[in-house]
Amino acid sequence: MGTRECGSPISMSKPSAGEAGRTGDWRANRPVMTAQACLAVKKGEVVCQLCWAYCPDACISRGVGPVIDMEYCKGCGICSEVCPANAIEMVPEAAHGVCNVGEGSER
Amino acid sequence: MSDTAIKRTVMAGNEAAATAAKLARVQVIAAYPITPQTSVVEQLSAWVESGELPAEFVTVESEHSALTVCITASTVGARVFTATSANGLAYMTEQVWWAAGARLPIVMCIANRAMAAPWNVLNDQQDSMSVRDAGWIQLYCRDNQEILDTTIQAYRIAEQLHVPVMVCYDGFLLSHTVMPVEVPSAEQVDAYLPPYEPLTVVDPDDPRNIGPVTLADPRANADGVSCHGYMEVRALHQQALLGALETIPAADAEWSELTGREWGGLTWEHLLDDAEVVLVAAGSVGMQLTVAAEALREQGVKAGVLGIRSYRPFPVDALRGKLAGRKLALVFDKALSYGNEGPICGDLKAALYGQPEAPVVFGAVCGLGGRDVTVEQLNDAANRAIADLADGVTDRAADWLNLHL
Amino acid sequence: MTKIIDLPDTSYVLPGNRACAGCGIGIGLRQITAALEGQMVMTVPASCLTVFGGMYPISSVEVPWVNVAFPSTAAAATGLAAGLRATGKADKMTVLAMAGDGGTGDIGIQALSGAAERNEDFIYLCYDNEAYMNTGTQRSGLTPSGARTTTTWAGKRENPKDLPAIMEAHNVPYVASTSAVFPEDVYDKVVKARAIHGLRYIHMNTPCPSGWSFDPKDTVRLGKMAVDAGIVVLYEAAAGEFRLTGRSKTLAKAGLQATVADYVATQGRFKGMTAETIADVQAWVDARWARYLVRDAG
Numbered sequence: 001m002g003t004r005e006c007g008s009p010i011s012m013s014k015p016s017a018g019e020a021g022r023t024g025d026w027r028a029n030r031p032v033m034t035a036q037a038c039l040a041v042k043k044g045e046v047v048c049q050l051c052w053a054y055c056p057d058a059c060i061s062r063g064v065g066p067v068i069d070m071e072y073c074k075g076c077g078i079c080s081e082v083c084p085a086n087a088i089e090m091v092p093e094a095a096h097g098v099c100n101v102g103e104g105s106e107r
Numbered sequence: 108m109s110d111t112a113i114k115r116t117v118m119a120g121n122e123a124a125a126t127a128a129k130l131a132r133v134q135v136i137a138a139y140p141i142t143p144q145t146s147v148v149e150q151l152s153a154w155v156e157s158g159e160l161p162a163e164f165v166t167v168e169s170e171h172s173a174l175t176v177c178i179t180a181s182t183v184g185a186r187v188f189t190a191t192s193a194n195g196l197a198y199m200t201e202q203v204w205w206a207a208g209a210r211l212p213i214v215m216c217i218a219n220r221a222m223a224a225p226w227n228v229l230n231d232q233q234d235s236m237s238v239r240d241a242g243w244i245q246l247y248c249r250d251n252q253e254i255l256d257t258t259i260q261a262y263r264i265a266e267q268l269h270v271p272v273m274v275c276y277d278g279f280l281l282s283h284t285v286m287p288v289e290v291p292s293a294e295q296v297d298a299y300l301p302p303y304e305p306l307t308v309v310d311p312d313d314p315r316n317i318g319p320v321t322l323a324d325p326r327a328n329a330d331g332v333s334c335h336g337y338m339e340v341r342a343l344h345q346q347a348l349l350g351a352l353e354t355i356p357a358a359d360a361e362w363s364e365l366t367g368r369e370w371g372g373l374t375w376e377h378l379l380d381d382a383e384v385v386l387v388a389a390g391s392v393g394m395q396l397t398v399a400a401e402a403l404r405e406q407g408v409k410a411g412v413l414g415i416r417s418y419r420p421f422p423v424d425a426l427r428g429k430l431a432g433r434k435l436a437l438v439f440d441k442a443l444s445y446g447n448e449g450p451i452c453g454d455l456k457a458a459l460y461g462q463p464e465a466p467v468v469f470g471a472v473c474g475l476g477g478r479d480v481t482v483e484q485l486n487d488a489a490n491r492a493i494a495d496l497a498d499g500v501t502d503r504a505a506d507w508l509n510l511h512l
Numbered sequence: 513m514t515k516i517i518d519l520p521d522t523s524y525v526l527p528g529n530r531a532c533a534g535c536g537i538g539i540g541l542r543q544i545t546a547a548l549e550g551q552m553v554m555t556v557p558a559s560c561l562t563v564f565g566g567m568y569p570i571s572s573v574e575v576p577w578v579n580v581a582f583p584s585t586a587a588a589a590t591g592l593a594a595g596l597r598a599t600g601k602a603d604k605m606t607v608l609a610m611a612g613d614g615g616t617g618d619i620g621i622q623a624l625s626g627a628a629e630r631n632e633d634f635i636y637l638c639y640d641n642e643a644y645m646n647t648g649t650q651r652s653g654l655t656p657s658g659a660r661t662t663t664t665w666a667g668k669r670e671n672p673k674d675l676p677a678i679m680e681a682h683n684v685p686y687v688a689s690t691s692a693v694f695p696e697d698v699y700d701k702v703v704k705a706r707a708i709h710g711l712r713y714i715h716m717n718t719p720c721p722s723g724w725s726f727d728p729k730d731t732v733r734l735g736k737m738a739v740d741a742g743i744v745v746l747y748e749a750a751a752g753e754f755r756l757t758g759r760s761k762t763l764a765k766a767g768l769q770a771t772v773a774d775y776v777a778t779q780g781r782f783k784g785m786t787a788e789t790i791a792d793v794q795a796w797v798d799a800r801w802a803r804y805l806v807r808d809a810g
Contacts, residue, residue: 002333003325003333003334003335003336003339005332005333006328006332006333006334006335006569008306009210009269009306009340009343009344009347010209010210010269010306010307010317010318010340011317011318011319011321011335011340011568011569012306012307012308012315012316012317012318012568012569013315013316013319013328013565013566013567013568013569013570013571014314014315014316014328014329014569014570014571015314015316015526015570015571015572015573015574016328016329016526016570016571017526017527017528018526018527018528018570019526019528019529019530019566019567019570019571019572020528020529020530020566020572021528022528023527023528023529026533027533046517047517048517049516049517050516053516053519053539053695053696054539054693054695054732055538055539056531056534056535056536056537056538056539056542056731057525057527057528057529057531057538058523058525058526058527058538058542059527062521069527071527071528072527072528073527074533074534075533076533076534076721076728076729076731077534077727077728077729078534078728078729078731078732080729081729081730081732081733082732090729134595134598134599135591135594135595135598137590137591137594162598163594163595163597163598165590165591165594165630166630167587167590167626168622168623168625168626168629169622169623169626171583171584171587171622171623172584172586172587172590172622172623172626175580175581175584175587175588175590175591175623176587176588176590176591176594177591178580178584178588178591179555179578179580179587179588179589179590179591179592179595180591180592180594180595180598181591181595182578182591182592182595183553183592183595183596183599183601184595184599184601185594185595185598185599187595201581201583202581202584205580205581308576309553309576309578309592309605310576311550311551311552311553311575311576311604311605314524314550314571314573314574314575314576314577315571315576315577316565316566316568316571316573316577316579317576317577317578317579318578318579318580319562319565319566319567319568319571319577319579320562320563320566320567320568321567321568322567322568326567326568326569326570327569328569328570329570334568334569
């Protein structure tokens with residue numbers, strides 16, 4: 001397949017999520033949030049948000065009950081560690097019976 | 108100095124280079140002092156300080172940083188200039204490759220000097236010859252007018268092809284020797300050089316990652332379009348260098364229309380028409396060869412000179428055409444590929460290999476570390492080569508001129 | 513001081529990037545880019561960050577980014593700043609140089625020292641993961657004493673260079689030390705640096721799960737422990753005026769909350785460190801901490 005369509009003689013990338021593919025496939029353990037335990041959910045407003053601030057991969061959205069992007073979450077477990085309410089538990093992927101290796105497209 | 112009129116004056120080669128950079132309206136200059144380049148940047152620094160040249164002058168702490176500053180300033184769209192010699196060029200070699208691979212139209216003057224060790228500040232061409240493979244265009248000058256004109260042409264060529272250009276001239280022999288030079292007017296140069304339009308995009312509203320890891324194989328972008336791998340980048344770079352075989356003569360021809368001066372494009376010649384013995388060289392030694400050729404003619408030898416102006420790209424077709432049917436090409440190199448032979452000699456042999464009407468090619472090594480090269484020595488070398496040819500020799504070791512072992 | 517809850521909800525760092533799970537760079541880089549509101553151009557030498565940024569033709573960070581050769585980061589930032597001034601674009605973006613500890617303190621220190629002496633106009637941020645991590649954990653001039661790397665199999669014998677102190681000695685207008693696991697401290701320092709002209713140097717300790725040999729979940733906990741032990745100190749020196757910040761400011765009153773022995777016990781790289789070496793490092797940390805307290809008291 002030719003590369004003439006890429007339009008430039010130099011290497012100059014454009015930003016896009018998932019540069020390394022679906023990095024959720026790297027995950028050995030999955031963060032599972034118990035919403036009732038989350039401080040923001042309990043208070044009904046955007047408080048705490050430590051999981052959001054400390055996520056190295058920008059995979060967590062702020063909110064009343066922050067949302068984790070499972071497509072890209074690498075399963076590092078930092079969110080679970082920093083949660084002051086122990087609302088996030090790291091559960092082995094195998095326990096979910098989820099193992100979709102090969103489904104993601106490697107660019 | 109007023110920029111509004113053509114001016115006939117005298118100046119050293121380094122001043123000619125600085126004057127050209129000023130006329131090209133360079134915006135960022137970064138350089139580190141090394142003999143014999145130093146007065147190029149001293150002159151530019153003075154012009155920036157006085158306000159005569161509205162540019163950023165960065166007094167970097169090394170040659171590596173000098174070329175780095177040029178690389179990133181060029182990336183954001185500035186026209187840049189630097190100059191160096193010998194160990195300075197060797198020290199920036201990593202960035203010499205980077206500048207070319209990033210396809211940045213940097214112009215760098217090289218006041219050619221011998222490489223250490225041992226220390227020697229005098230002329231040969233080992234420095235620039237040693238980076239001939241890095242992907243820059245290399246133009247060699249024979250006098251100070253050519254330095255000025257070529258440096259201006261270099262911006263035109265570089266910015267058209269997105270390839271950096273080294274303008275090489277012999278240290279001291281040209282850099283510090285004063286000669287008559289006609290300085291073009293600012294209007295002439297402005298008409299000749301369109302504004303620089305970079306390939307690179309540095310804009311927070313359109314963020315790009317420039318020069319990232321590029322894989323061996325092509326890879327699709329987020330829209331599924333296949334983009335080049337490392338090898339495609341290199342093939343495109345090679346295409347640009349080969350394209351310079353047309354761009355360099357075209358830039359010279361347009362300059363000639365504007366100023367009445369042209370430098371032969373890729374090569375130049377003297378008494379070549381009916382020459383059977385052709386003396387080949389790059390740089391100022393070519394001027395000496397013209398005198399030698401005239402002397403040989405008085406002696407009854409049909410001698411001529413073929414000068415290499417563009418060493419990279421190497422003008423293979425032009426050299427084949429101009430040397431077809433000659434008896435002998437004698438190449439004078441001021442550099443050596445140690446363990447082999449002079450770089451121009453080796454390249455010329457490769458270019459002529461298998462050509463039905465190719466002359467015999469002999470090499471000579473001269474002027475290393477500033478060793479004097481006289482017309483008499485050049486003549487003697489030519490006569491030795493002619494005698495060898497008459498004896499049926501078709502291949503021989505390089506003849507080292509004025510060597511006292 | 514900005515509270516974590518008040519940090520901006522904008523991210524220029526994209527998910528699905530190539531960084532290792534738990535890499536501290538991401539936590540810091542999110543705040544660095546947010547503090548500059550994306551109005552920036554960053555220059556990056558060969559390093560983990562190059563990998564983070566992604567392979568052609570896709571980038572993982574939504575800001576202009578110029579890759580450069582290993583020794584040249586500060587010169588590259590100099591050229592960006594000069595080029596932007598020369599083309600009338602200097603007001604549009606802040607120049608950020610971002611390199612690792614080896615790229616800054618070893619191979620890049622000549623260019624950095626030159627740029628600092630000339631007081632070039634950019635922010636230089638060194639993310640210090642304490643070894644050459646991108647090439648597989650070789651020792652750098654900033655690797656701590658006792659740490660095993662693939663070139664110090666028995667543990668490094670020397671204490672790390674004090675790079676912020678070297679930069680202070682250049683009399684640049686702003687020098688700060690921070691840690692990627694204190695995102696609010698990183699954010700505040702970059703915001704402050706953004707408003708200053710001249711060379712601003714920020715040193716950011718950045719835990720590395722693979723190179724330091726710990727579980728990725730512990731990146732934040734161990735980074736904080738380094739501060740609690742006084743091994744990493746959060747401070748700034750603005751126009752020569754020194755002050756401890758954040759957690760280190762608190763510790764100045766409360767006293768250090770961890771020891772070197774506590775800290776080294778958490779990481780595989782310190783396995784085999786002798787009690788004698790631990791004591792030597794503790795003495796080095798204590799003396800340094802005492803000097804910071806004196807400077808903070810002013």
